[in-house]
Amino acid sequence: MKERLDWENQRVTQKNREPMHSPWGAWESAEEAAKGERGSSGNVLSLDGTWKFHLAAGPDCVPEEFYKEEYDVSAWDNIKVPGNWETQGYSYPVYTNYVYPMGRADEERYTICASRKTGKREMNPPFVTGDNPTGCYVTEAELPAAWDGKSIYLSFEGVESCFYLWVNGILAGYSQDSKLPAEFEITELVHPGKNRIALQVMRFCDGSYLEDQDYWSLSGIFRPVALYAKPKIHIRDWKVFALPDEVLKDGQVTAWCYVNREDGYADTSVEMELLDPEGRSLCRVQSPVGGQASMYDRSRFPMETGAAFFQIDVKEILLWSDETPHLYTLVFTLKNEAGEAVDFERQNIGFRTVAIGEDGVLRVNKKRLIVRGVNRHEHHAEYGRAIPKEWMEKEIRVLKQLNFNAVRTCHYPNDPRWYELCDRYGIYLVDEINIETHGIERTLSTDPEWAGAYLERAVRTVLRDKNHPSILIWSLGNESGSGANQAAMAGWIRYYDPFRPIQYESGDPSSLISDIRVPMYPDLKWAAREVQDPADRRPMIMCEYAYAKGNSNGNVWKFWECVRNYPRFQGGFVWALTDKTLIYRDETGEPHWGYGGDFNENVVDSTPDMCLDGILTPDLEPHPGALELKIQQSPIEIRQKPGRPEEITLVNGFCWKNMEEYQLLWRVEKNGSSIQSGCVENLEAEPDQETELRLPLETETMDPDSDYTLNLSVVLKEDQWWAPKGYPVFWKQFVLQKKRTKKQEKSGGSLKTSVLGDVIKMEDGETAVVFDTKAGRITEWTVRGKQLLMSGPEETFYRAPTGIDRACGGVASSYADAWKEAGLNQLKGTTETVKTEIGEKSVRITVRRTWESGSGREKICTDLHYTFESGGKIQVRMDTRVPEGYPCLPRIGTELQVPKEFCEVNWYGRGKTETYPDRKMSVPIGAYREQVDEQECPYLVPGEWGGHEDTEWMELRDQSGCGIRIQAETPFHFDAHRNSIREYEQAAHWHELPEGDRVWLHIDGIFAGLGGDTGWFQTIHPEYQIGAGEYTMSYRMEPV
Incomplete structure (x- = not known):
């Protein structure tokens, strides 16, 4: 039977690798151990930096005996360690969801299918299928003279996926498991002067079958590398339990400090010192290193062979938690038989409990964990x-x-x-x-x-x-x-x-x-x-x-x-x-954030952008x-008492800290403008408690024709390590009053109307509107000769699919798939009738259209009602009937194309952050202003973005202040962008979008939610879906 290769044998996971232990500091004194950063000791030599590197096509293609001291690697490339070789120009990264990223050398570039039925390529664990790029690393290390006579260890904190190690041409060991350290004792392999360290790193091994995470496949030495010097008998490891008592007042530290079992270890002892969070010494105790542990010891914390055992009581402890991370410090000092201190290690500890109660609730320090x-x-x-x-x-x-x-x-x-x-x-x-x-x-x-x-x-x-x-x-x-x-x-x-x-x-x-x-x-x-x-x-x-x-x-x-x-x-x-992107460069050399398929890799997931799934860029x-x-997840909450807007309840949902580091800012806004504000500096709310606050609001004289809101924000009083003074940790808005509904006043002026064939022209002094009854469209809208509108309003029912809309190809039908199958992305409108009613002061035109999807479904029907009045005012109402048989529609609204110079957006609604029907609670209603070109799309693959919910009015203006105002009695959804829906849908990357020559403005009466419960099923909740039925929206456009 042919002997298996180490990297294709699940029974071989290491050769000569040291047992795992807590990370060493290898300090030179107890004082240094108490205060120093790990890695700063003179007993630690970092090997991070520039190494020599050669990438071979596979393990059988590596240069012969490259690891030997006489082999010349001067012509090899330089590579940074730690680092992945794919991010430094070698081979290519591969992103897959769950199909194994191993390619086959004889295959062309292919796209894997994520379908559970068809997407699994034939795998044969533990054998590596296909090509297996192999990196050869070489560096030199010169040991300090002070290390003479000590035990030398070489530690790699992370190498993917497996590697052989040679020291001075001698095989030192083998290891796999990409995400844990591999440490080797090399005392007998090193010598004074320079020492050659060489690795052969394989991209794939049998261990890769256990590392099939939804992530990028990357390779190399990607975590720190260091040499450690320890005395012959030294601290090998330690285990600590720091447990509070039943009432969380006092605590007990139980610790084992393990010594390597060299001859004479039983004659050593360990001293353990406990320091409080301020660095003050609380106690110092000493314990001998134990010999053989008893097989009959049934105590809760038994003695262990080769370990010094400690158990100390600590009075009036400070608990560790996410809110109060109080850290105590243990310093272990190993003493030889003569009582001399020879080795030092440190461990930060925290007193806390984690337990599941009889009621099935998980608690930390006896408080329910959220x-x-x-x-x-x-x-x-x-x-x-x-x-x-x-x-x-x-x-x-x-x-x-x-x-x-x-x-x-x-x-x-x-x-x-x-x-x-x-x-x-x-x-x-x-x-x-x-x-x-x-x-x-x-x-x-x-x-x-x-x-x-x-x-x-x-x-x-x-x-x-x-x-x-x-x-x-x-x-x-x-x-x-x-x-x-x-x-x-x-x-x-x-x-x-x-x-x-x-x-x-x-x-x-x-x-x-x-x-x-x-x-x-x-x-x-x-x-x-x-x-x-x-x-x-x-x-x-x-x-x-x-x-x-x-x-x-x-x-x-x-x-x-x-x-x-x-x-x-x-x-x-x-x-x-x-968003887990990697940088790639386009044909001009410009860097961009890339995702699957951007690196000329030979394995591409069917959903290559599935790695773009973060809440952060x-x-x-x-x-x-x-x-x-x-x-939504804030531990702070604010409630308002019904009928008493000045009385609020502040809920402190923190478990262990009060609100003394915060203050409450409050502000009353009238139609988005601040009219009253104040600050509650002292928030006297203890942990897990509520406090009542009364604000001096002046609500008696509110104008019934105005909106009033109360805006509350809990902010930091002073700078903290994680945020500056004034940073808001929570905010909430309450509506004090909605303005009473008033019918929009009709213009009283006359309107000059002329009809020439299919064209109706309406003029009033400085404004003019031209309507083509054959096309059923406004073809011109001008003020003082300035064009306000290039096209529209035109009915629209589609949006550029989001990442969630596109879902995970092959697992289930996505919204994007359903919309395309239903033809919603290519609806063709047919003008059925145009009815006109010309009066002295207004012109009314109704355009009925039917929308053919090409999918055999019944047509969507719209009636677009226009009322043209003097002053250039245009009242728009759209009635829509959606028949049965369509999937959830993305939107029902209108699209306007506006000249590019109208690029300042003002609105009263939710903002500035984008909002959607099922994701808007964190964004307050107010008056906002921004430039179309200053909006930053936060998504790397273009799609629907930048929407604003609950809008009462919005404007597009040019630099002179001229523009369009759109106002409605019922709040609407809008967005304003430089590119069209189709352009956003077709672009694979943001930088691929063409430069826009206009502003695309969407006014929507109803907009479907985003969903997002999962990424592979249709998850827009029923109340945020647009189904079959009749819908009406209306708004008024006027020049400003």
Whole structure:
């Protein structure tokens, strides 16, 4: 039988790799350990920087013996480490949803199909099918003289997907699992002077079958590389439990500090010092390193072989939480038999509890946990998976600004620095094991041959990350089905760490595997029913919800109503944090954010832009949906007392902090202009409590013909690390009065009308309107000789599909597919009748049209009623009848084409952020102004964008102030852009849009919602759909 290659053998996951442990600091003193940044010690030598690099077509094509010291690599390219080779010009990145990205060398470029029936290419785990680009890395390291006599370890924190390591030409080891460290002792392989370090990194291996995440396939050494020097007998690892007592007043620290079992280890001892969050020493204790652990020890915290054991009580502790991330510090000092301090390590700890009560509610520090979470891939548009620490800190600042408190590390363990930052700044984590087999579903999860690989990944994740207070929950991976291999992982973790629950979604596992029900994109009715099921009292936390592809995130308020209504429905993790783009260059060399198919790759997903599914842009700017989430998931709420607008209730939904760092700004607006304002500086609301406030509103003299609103904003009193003074964390608007409805006054002046064949011309001093009765259109509208309108109003029922409208090709029929099948994207109007009524003061014209879809369906019918009056005023009313048989229409409205110079937009309605019927609660009504050209489309693939709901009037003006005003008695939806619906639909990238030569203005009586519960089914909720029926809209146009 032919011997298998290591990278095609699921039983071979490593050779000579060291056991996993907590990240080392390898400090030179206890004082340095207490204060220093990890990696700053003189016992650590970073190998990050420029390496020599050669990319071979496959493992069998690498230069022979390139790893030997005499092999000349001077002609090789330079490459940055950490970094992915695909982001540095080698090979190509591949994005796929769940079909494995392995191509075949003999194939042309092809598009994979995401259909569950036809989309699975033949896979044969553990064998790698097709080409397997292989990177050869070489660098040199010169060891400090002070390291002589010490044990030397070489650590790679992340290499994808597997690699061989040589040191000075000698094979040092092999490792796979792309998202966890691989460490090798190389003491016997190094020598004084320069040492050659060489790696052979394969893009794919048998481990790739366990790493089929919905993400980019990238390769190389993408996390830091470092050498560590340790004394011969040294601290190897440590495990800490920091637990509060029953009343959360005092605490107990239980710790094991493990020493490597070199000769003489039993004669050593460890000193442990505890420092409070201010760095003050609370206690210092010493314990001998134990010998053989007893097999009869049944204590809660047993002694362990080769470990010093500690248990200390701490009075009046400060709890760790997302709101109050108080960190204590443990410093471990190893002492030799002579009592000399020889090795030093540190661990930040936090006192907190995580437990599921008998009522099925998950609590942190005995308070109900509400997960305001998001799924985060490690991603950077320029660097791929190689994330700078500064970028991580920026991500956390944005999370805090948007009221997020939790992250799921989808779908693998993250860079160790991320956990340290989350400990420091207060972000709850679900730490996910690097297992996903989506492309072959549960095949490997039930296969005993793969049990070892599964369990190893779980064990190594927990061993590395066990001491972080930010980690509340362990996750067994993602979308791999359920089987014995998940049960094995869960069993080991529960025994090793009894203080954290476990979650897993795929296969709807029982409590044997998952302590929490973590549905993915649940139907709300289903969730509301299941979370009350007395037969399954587990808490429910959505592992993914509110799919944020493009213009999305409708209906999120409904999810948060469920969180407030059902104690065991405890929030969830939005999909996802950022649009996962990579930079590519067009034919002119200009850089752009790219997605699947932009890199000349030979594997392209059928939904190549499915990676653009974040609530943030690639440079961490919030999409409009992020602002809706910010308000809906805020721990702060404000209610107004019915009939007493000056009395409000401020709800402090924080669990552990009061409102002393915030103040309340309030403002009364009349028709969008501020007329009264004030500030409540001291908000005396304790955690989880309410407070009543009375505002000095002057509401007695409100003009009945005006709108009045009360705008409230909770802002920071002073600068915080995550946001500046004055930053609003929550806002809300209450309507104090709606102006009384008045019929629009008719113009009293006369109108000069002339008829020439099919053309009617209406004039009044400086204004003129020409109407072509044959075409049924306005062909000219001028004021003082200036053209106001190029075309329209013309009936419109279509929108450029959003990312959610286009959905995930092949899984189910999308709205875009349904609209095209119904012919809504190519409706042809036929003018059936034109009726005119010419009077002295007005002209009335009614145009009846039928709209043929070409799909055999009954025609849509419209009656467009015009009333032309003096002063250039035009009253428009459109009656529409939509017959049965059509899918949800995108809109019912009119389209106007306006000369390009009318580019200033003023309106009274919701803004400036775009709004839609099912995503508008976070955007207040007011008076706004912006330039058409200054609007920034937040979506990378063009589609519907920039809409404004609840608009009472809007204007388009030129630089001189001349323009068009549109006003309605019933609020309408509008947008104003430089490009047409068709141009937005056809462009694959924003920069591909043609330069617009006009303003396309849409006035809609009704607009369909966005949906976004998922990204692959039709999810516009019924109340936001436009179905069969009769609809009426009206507005008045006039020159300004």
